[in-house]
Amino acid sequence: MSKPAARGPSNANSKDGEICPVCKSSRYLNKHMKFLINPECYHKMCESCVDRIFSHGPAPCPIAGCKRTLRKVKFREQRFEDLKVEREVDIRRRVAAVFDKTEDDFETLRDYNDYLETVEEITWNLILKIDVEATEKKLRQYEAAQKAERNIQAQTYQPDPSLPSDTAQVVLKKSAAQRRAQGNPTGNTPDPASGAGNGQQTEPGLRFKGLKKYVPPPPEAPFDPFDGWAIEPQYYVTQNDYDVEWLTRAINDPLHIGGGYDMRDFYSWALCDAFSGFGVFVEDGKDVEMADVF
Numbered sequence: 001m002s003k004p005a006a007r008g009p010s011n012a013n014s015k016d017g018e019i020c021p022v023c024k025s026s027r028y029l030n031k032h033m034k035f036l037i038n039p040e041c042y043h044k045m046c047e048s049c050v051d052r053i054f055s056h057g058p059a060p061c062p063i064a065g066c067k068r069t070l071r072k073v074k075f076r077e078q079r080f081e082d083l084k085v086e087r088e089v090d091i092r093r094r095v096a097a098v099f100d101k102t103e104d105d106f107e108t109l110r111d112y113n114d115y116l117e118t119v120e121e122i123t124w125n126l127i128l129k130i131d132v133e134a135t136e137k138k139l140r141q142y143e144a145a146q147k148a149e150r151n152i153q154a155q156t157y158q159p160d161p162s163l164p165s166d167t168a169q170v171v172l173k174k175s176a177a178q179r180r181a182q183g184n185p186t187g188n189t190p191d192p193a194s195g196a197g198n199g200q201q202t203e204p205g206l207r208f209k210g211l212k213k214y215v216p217p218p219p220e221a222p223f224d225p226f227d228g229w230a231i232e233p234q235y236y237v238t239q240n241d242y243d244v245e246w247l248t249r250a251i252n253d254p255l256h257i258g259g260g261y262d263m264r265d266f267y268s269w270a271l272c273d274a275f276s277g278f279g280v281f282v283e284d285g286k287d288v289e290m291a292d293v294f
Contacts, residue, residue, distance in 0.1 A: 040068045092123055
């Protein structure tokens, strides 16, 4: 009779057996031990080691062979059991925050699919560590150019200069305001994703075809408490005075004007009563009522 297969350690037991690679403390002896990771290198260590090593400022990672400089503020708890999944989710979240175009921003579905393919290629280059330096450089420059253009657009309310030209092709580049701020008043600033502005060799930047032209929103109309309803009379104009004998007597009578009464209010009320029926057609109203009934 064969023996039953031995069961592997449960998830709870494996967590209890976790050991900090720095101080060699075990969770088996300290149930309240908390492990933290840093997205710079994803090396796991206990919270006590993080407080002890990084409380006085940035310091190199204590794991042997890792040369990354870490900061305490970036340490956090692990969300996924597999650190590879943790790293991939962080990379995808970062790339999605930079490349945030939607299908409505493109003229055709093919252009949008090409855009998604480019974004996915950048994402997998970072995940698989292929051309990491070049990919990180493009990503940082794209992100910096986008932030600068959005800030300038928010301050000046001008159309985004990185939006498509007449050829329906976008080349991300810095605006004229950025060039003036950097002491380059000429318009020969290269693509921000090329790095030529830093004295480096010119490289082709990120180009996305088929982006729709930016249409600025219409200027906001001033607030109207009456919602467009006009209070001025349409059929008459009220004058300041009328040459009528009985009105003249009332104007010159101290009993009428002694209390501050203004005869122009009387003129307005009288004309309003006289013209209040204009524009109202009873027969049309009857036809509408009969149509609603039937």
